[in-house]
Amino acid sequence: MTCTTCPYCGVGCGVIATVGKAGEPSRLHIQGDPEHPANYGRLCVKGSALADTLGLEGRCLQPLLRDGEGRTLAASWDQALDRVATGMRRIIDQHGPEAVAFYVSGQLLTEDYYVVNKLVKGWLGTANIDTNSRLCMSSAVAGHKRAFGEDLVGGNYRDLEEADLVVLVGSNTAWCHPIVYQRLMQSRRERPEKRIVVVDPRRTATCEQADLHLSVKAGSDVWLFNGLLTYLEEHGVVDTEFVAKHTGGAAEALAAARASAGRLEVVAKACGVPVAMLQTFYAMFASTRKVVTVFSQGVNQSSSGTDKVNSIINCHLLTGRLGEPGMGPFSITGQPNAMGGREVGGLANTLAAHLELNDAQHRQLVQDFWQSPVIAREPGLKAVDLFEAAHDGRIKALWVMATNPVVSLPDADRVREALGRCELLVVSDLFADTDTAAAAQVVLPALGWGEKDGTVTNSERCLSRQKAFLPPPGAAKPDWWAVCEVARRLGFEGFDYQSPHQIFDEHARLSAWRNDQHGVQRAFHIGGLAGLDTDAYDRLRPCQWPVLRRGDSTARLFHDRRFFHADARARLVPTPPRAPANAPDDEFPLVLNTGRIRDQWHTMTRTGRASRLANHLPEPFVEMHPYEAMLCGVQDGTLVRVASRWGAMVARLRCTADQPRRTLFVPIHWNDLNASDARVGALVNPVVDPLSGEPEFKHTPALVSPFPVDWHAVVFSRSPLQFTKADAPAYWVRIQGDGFLRYELAGRGLIEDPQQWSRALLGVGQPSTWLDVHQDGTQDYCAAALDADCLLACVYLSPRADLPSRSWLGRLFEKQALSEADVVGLKLGRSVDPADDAGATVCSCFSVGRNTILDAIRDNGLTSVEEVGRCVRAGTNCGSCQPEIRALIANARLAENA
Incomplete structure (x- = not known):
């Protein structure tokens, strides 16, 4: 029995894995860890199906090299690593270190992230390393740093349970973070007076239990929260003492808010919601002390994402609603180690230990600790710019780890072209047949979940162990090991780690290094975990940083009203609203929004292998309002072509009034291995937020037309x-x-x-x-x-x-x-x-179909989700199918009364 951590979303659920005597994945039993503070034993359907994804079919089990004629040849690790190091050395000697780049992932463990960041910034001397976390969380990072002086999520999941009002902004929590949503729903059952507001253009599963759904226009969040800020001031809901003693910038932020959102009618028009509904939300927020505002990709993935984040934080700072139980802004991350990557400087504009690359004192601190020959002096290329630099020839060597940018990045066809232009493309992955690995000259077999060993940090700053309980398959190796071997071949010292616990120890020591000296005090501090031996590292239980002493766990920040700007004050930031960069026009009149579905993860390279995850929404689809479909001459259930200025795809149309007029929704998951033409990334415009570099995944002008077939x-x-x-x-x-x-x-x-x-x-x-x-x-x-x-x-x-x-x-x-x-x-x-015929799958956890549920409702007179669960088990595990079950109950009642 091994206690480990789920490799999917940023909730960071604890998992207990029990392997049969033969040590085979087919004999693996997965259950939630009842002692883990993120989930207390609960698992969503993806976590429950982890054992189904661990077979070796299709795995890359030895290094692969491609010759000049495109043939793939099996190689030894020495051959592969020599080719990587030789290619990098040649390109650095000819073109300088800025011609080399790394693109990594929130799927890496913190130890992997730390080593590659150290190599790139401390020995190669470039900051051209970025991560797919840029695509989901960098606007939150930039907003946190502007407001608090450091990238900080101050609260924890318990705050959502203790809050009297939870505002979910741009987050389909019920599908994307099911366990957090179930904790929220459980607290609602225990305290029925608790209220939930959802701010989202779409009516999603998360809206089903909300007291209020604000179906705002895409991109209008800043207007909404600027309006709230002015409402709070006008109605005297200001913590004047807190604002005066512990913040700066309130006057400027309020002036910017008044200029754009001084009247409710103006805000209502900008957001596309009725004035009365706006007043209801503002009054709920104003009258409730214990408020948590949860925000995710719907806020971050925008050309104004950083301002959206700060407009939310401003409302909490003006009212002093943070640092205490049940209140505060809460950024919920998309990947299992997006936060761990941020801790070690995984972004192109940061250094390890939450130090800033553009600060000379911080650069010196890190270089002194590492004893590195150089240190990167300027921010590197952020994700979209990095691949554009590969396209135009500035980046000549690129190493991609644990991610699939040919599917996930915007303007993805251009990304594919960029990879084809690299003189050296290295891909570390579990599979050699991904859309990205197909272009690589060198493919390195990596370890996957259950095989690799290290730590991750979830959305509430909770550091957990991810442990190996399966043997390494074939010749697969840890990512940190491959990086260290290349570093040695390049002639670099400082990479002689023998185990991940040694890397973790160095990471912990760096977090404490000069942490209270010379004005570089920072919240990220896990010095209490330095010096762990192998056994103590293996026994490490989940804890929230800062961890100044062994055994510490910090549930909540800001309770002391101390922030991490030089004056220890937080900042309210002026956020003048601006329209999305690309507006619909006559040629592309609709707005394309992208996102996740319930049972799939990222680009399906892992979840696509689990049969019980495939049947809920098995085909790529586009959601569209029925009236809009009529105007476009397309019908529900037919195939349609979705196009933008950047690309096109084919998907099946799903007409629903839950999708607002003039908009489309397409999931992000399908790739060229499991569908003919369904990479929505190829359509997404490459515009980014000017501060965070995060792309605009939620607002691309698009067109829908019929895709006739015979x-x-x-x-x-x-x-x-x-x-x-x-x-x-x-x-x-x-x-x-x-x-x-x-x-x-x-x-x-x-x-x-x-x-x-x-x-x-x-x-x-x-x-x-x-x-x-x-x-x-x-x-x-x-x-x-x-x-x-x-x-x-x-x-x-x-x-x-x-x-x-x-x-x-x-x-x-x-x-x-x-x-x-x-x-x-x-x-x-x-x-x-x-x-x-059980019908289309509704409950993936127990493979319960629509017909089975409907028969149970009719035959037994069932009237609640709980009754359905007792009868056929559906909805009794992760609960993410409960909204669909409620809809089936409602439809059955309508049929009876017809």
């Missing part, structure tokens, strides 16, 4: 389909099943011989039984291949999209032998027994 097909197969880009259908999606793969296909042109086409597509050789069914008078066709009574593959083809139930077909593949009724059902395209 036929549709669904294919189930125990083996992958083999088609090249040249002979692939116009649209395809690959979906992982339990022991099989499912493909959704659509194409153009007539298939003249469906039997020949299906046999060539399935490639099953000579099965013992081949079933062919042509529907008389139609172009409908189905075929199935069986080995004895075991189903190997099947295909259903039709000019219509209404193909057989996928949940029913999937269950046939779970059977060792088909019954006669099953074979009859295959020929009919439907189950002989309707009870066999």
Whole structure:
């Protein structure tokens, strides 16, 4: 039994992993750690399914080198590392260290992050290292630093439970941070007087239990909170003593707010919400002392993201509502170690230990501690600029670690072009077939979750251990080890670590180094954890920094009214609102917003391998208001093309009134390995916040048009389909099943011989039984291949999209032998027994389908989520499916009363 930490979102849940005697992932049992302060035993569906993602299929198990003709060759670590070091040395000698860059990830452990940052800034002497955390949290970082003098989240998750009002801004918490949401909902059940406000253009699952949903226009957050700031002043809700003694800039911030948002009518028009609703929110905030404002990507991912962050913080500073239980601004991070990366200087404009790269005293402090030959003197290139520099030839060597920028970055097709122009591209990853690794000259096999060892820091400053409980597969190695080996080959000393605990010790000592001297006092301090031996490091339990002495854990900052500017005061920052950089026009009249869905993570390289995570929303989709769809000439359930000035994609349309008029929503997850053309990053405009460098993922002008096809097909197969880009259908999606793969296909042109086409597509050789069914008078066709009574593959083809139930077909593949009724059902395209069809997945934790839930509601007269849970288990684990269950209950009631 191993206590470790989940590798997904920034909640940082504790996990207990128990491995069977054979030490195989297939015999792994995962459960929540009841002692971990982030989750107290709860796990969301992604965390619960971790064991399903740990198989070695598709893993990169040894270094790979690509020659000049594009051939991939297996290599030894020595060969691969020599090529990396030789290539870097040549490029540095010819072009200087600024021609080398690293792009890393919040998926790295703190120890990995620390070592690569040390190499780049202290030995190569450049700051050209940035992280995919730039894409999600850098606006929060910049806002924190402007307000507090340091990148600080002062509160903790308990504050959300203790608050009387929780405001969720730009955060679909129910889906993106399910465990925090469940803690919030539990506190609401215990204290029904607690109120929740959601600020989000979309009506998401998070809105379902809210007292108030402000469906603001995309990009209008600064108007909203400037309006709140002026309302608070006008109604005397100001902590005058706190403002006078502990802050600066209040007069300037209030003047800027009054200039833009002095009247409710002006704010209401700018935000697109009724005046009465605005007054209700402002009055709730003004009358409630214990308020927590939670904000996430909907705030950060904006060309004005930093100002949005500060407009929120201003309201808490004006009222003195921070530093005490149940109050304060709270930035909730997207990745498991986004905060740990920030602690060690993972961003291009920072140094380790929360020190500033543009401060000469800070640079000297770090160089003295490291005893490094040089120190980077200027901020490096932030993520979008870094890849633009690769595109124009300024960056010639690039090392990408644990991230997939060809999918995740804006203007992603240009990113792909940039990678192709690098003289040396190194990718460290679990898989060699990612969109990014496909372009690399060197692919290094990394360790994944369950194999690597180190620490992570979650959204509430809680430092936790992530431990290895599986052996390293093949030749895979830790990322810190690979970096150290390259450093040695470059002739650098100071990289002779033998274990991650040695790196952690150095990191802890640096955090305490001269931390109270010469005006460089800083909150980040884990000096109490310095000097741990291997056993103590292994036993380390979760704790929140600062940790000045061993055994400390700091639940909350700012209670002493001390901040981290030189005068120990916080700052209210003027935030004059500005419109998004790219406005819709006649050519691209809609606003594209991107984000996550419930059961997938980032670019699906990991979660896409778990069958129970695939069935809730299995295809790439675009959400659109029905009226807008009518204007665009597209229909619900059909394929559509979504385009912007930067790129295009194809997805299935989902019409919903939950999506505001004139807007679109597309998930970020699909890539070129599991869909034909669904990388939404290719559409996103590359405009960034001028302070944080964070891209504008929430506001890209776009267009939707029909994507006509002549036929549709669904294919189930125990083996992958083999088609090249040249002979692939116009649209395809690959979906992982339990022991099989499912493909959704659509194409153009007539298939003249469906039997020949299906046999060539399935490639099953000579099965013992081949079933062919042509529907008389139609172009409908189905075929199935069986080995004895075991189903190997099947295909259903039709000019219509209404193909057989996928949940029913999937269950046939779970059977060792088909019954006669099953074979009859295959020929009919439907189950002989309707009870066999569970319907589309609603609860992924327990694989409970829509039909199963509806049958239980009707047959048993169920009227609550709790009753459904007791009957069929749905909604009883992470709870993120509860909003859908409530909707099904409501729909069943409507049907009864119709």
